[in-house]
Amino acid sequence: MDHTKRLRITGVIVAVIVVFSIAGYIDLIHPGTVDKGKEITVGTDVNGIHINKIVSLSPAATGTLYALGVSSDIIAVGPCTHFPYNVTENLQKVTCYPDFSAQQIINLKPDAVISSSSYKATEVQELLDAGINYIYLDSGSGSTFHLIEKQDTLLGKLTGTMSNASKLNSWMNTSLNDFKDTGLTNKSVFYALCIENHAPWTSGNNTFINSMFNYAHLKNVMTDSGFFQASTQVVANDSPQVLLLGTRVNLSQINTPTYESTPAYKNDSVFQITDADVYSEPNFRDIFAIQDLIQSVYNKTVNIPEFPLHLEYNVNPTSTVEKVKT
Missing domain, CATH: 3.40.50.1980 (Nitrogenase molybdenum iron protein domain)
Known part of the structure; x- marks a missing residue:
């Protein structure tokens, strides 16, 4: 190998080392830099978002995820979740009342947390900063079956089970109409x-x-x-x-x-x-x-x-x- 070619190779190696050194220095200054998670409700545009590692703090949402066919995507639930027992009994339980432990959840590395309770903004922000999506399904004042259907649709979009969500909502609508027509x-x-x-x-x-x-x-x-x-x-x-x-x-x-x-x-x-x-x-x-x-x-x-x-x-x-x- 001639002297000129050796100089070129040496220069490339030095350049690579410099690039990686700079990257390491940046990571040292800003450790663990990740994309922030998104706060999601029924009115949020969720195109391009897919979740498959879920911590469900909402027993109602856990039941819906089971119906949609994605209960295997749930990695942890709150201690008050009982249905379906055969699915939830062996899942990890996380603290969720009156507050949740953000660090406990972050350690599980989910891509989404689902809640129907209003938690402190600072707790939610910890999850978002860790790159975890926070899905809030309101079940408080003014909750109706129409809202439930919107929540089913949202979960269907996020989990890639829109077909099942549509079937679930259609069944609910037909049943509600049957209740009306009883005389x-x-x-x-x-x-x-x-x-x-x-x-x-x-x-x-x-x-x-x-x-x-x-x-x-x-x-x-x-x-x-x-x-x-x-x-x-x-x-x-x-x-x-x-x-x-x-x-x-x-x-x-x-x-x-x-x-x-x-x-x-x-x-x-x-x-x-x-x-x-x-x-x-x-x-x-x-x-x-x-x-x-x-x-x-x-x-x-x-x-x-x-x-x-x-x-x-x-x-x-x-x-x-x-x-x-x-």
């Missing part, structure tokens, strides 16, 4: 979520359970918005025809003159929720809860279409509500 006359209902210091916590307008009542042909006697504690006298004055009790209500708590004076108590129309998860996790499974509620209150079977997606584990809860002997 039933609405009965008035009071919902006691729980009772503290003899006063019941209940729900009014702009709550998801109120939307369920509307499809179940039940008129909520509580007209205020959100969840609040009502006086027992208000319950007596509103004379509900149906009493619906949350899972935490003990029958002895309503064996009082106030409740005993209601038409619901007198006519043996007191029911208790047996599956708290279904009633507290807005997603497609609430269709089955409405069907069960109509059957229990009105003794009427509403036939809805067969569930359109073939899954290993049954998505239809065996029972969500039962009559209570007063």
Whole structure:
């Protein structure tokens, strides 16, 4: 090899070393530089975004992901996620209430976190700074089945399962229309979520359970918005025809003159929720809860279409509500 060629090769090697040295120096100054994650809601343009390593802090979203056929993409869930048990029992559980541990989640290296709770902006920012997408599915005030369908569509786009999301939404829409066409006359209902210091916590307008009542042909006697504690006298004055009790209500708590004076108590129309998860996790499974509620209150079977997606584990809860002997 002549002297000139050796000089050229040596120059190339030196140049490469310099380039890598500069790159190493930059990385030393800005360690772990990554693209920021994106904060996503149902109104976000998600074209070009695909997720397949998911931490789901939302039990409702976990159920929906299972229905869409991508439960294998979930790498961790919150400790309160129970459905589907056969899928979630062996998944890692991460802290998610009242706050989540950003570092715990970051260590799992997901490409997305799904939540239906409002967390601190600083916690969310930690995830975004680590390059993790944060998907917020609102389930609070004003939640409706229309919103659920939008969330199904969003998850379908993000996971590449739009076909299944469309089938799920079509099934929900058909079922909701079947509930409307029952010819039933609405009965008035009071919902006691729980009772503290003899006063019941209940729900009014702009709550998801109120939307369920509307499809179940039940008129909520509580007209205020959100969840609040009502006086027992208000319950007596509103004379509900149906009493619906949350899972935490003990029958002895309503064996009082106030409740005993209601038409619901007198006519043996007191029911208790047996599956708290279904009633507290807005997603497609609430269709089955409405069907069960109509059957229990009105003794009427509403036939809805067969569930359109073939899954290993049954998505239809065996029972969500039962009559209570007063």
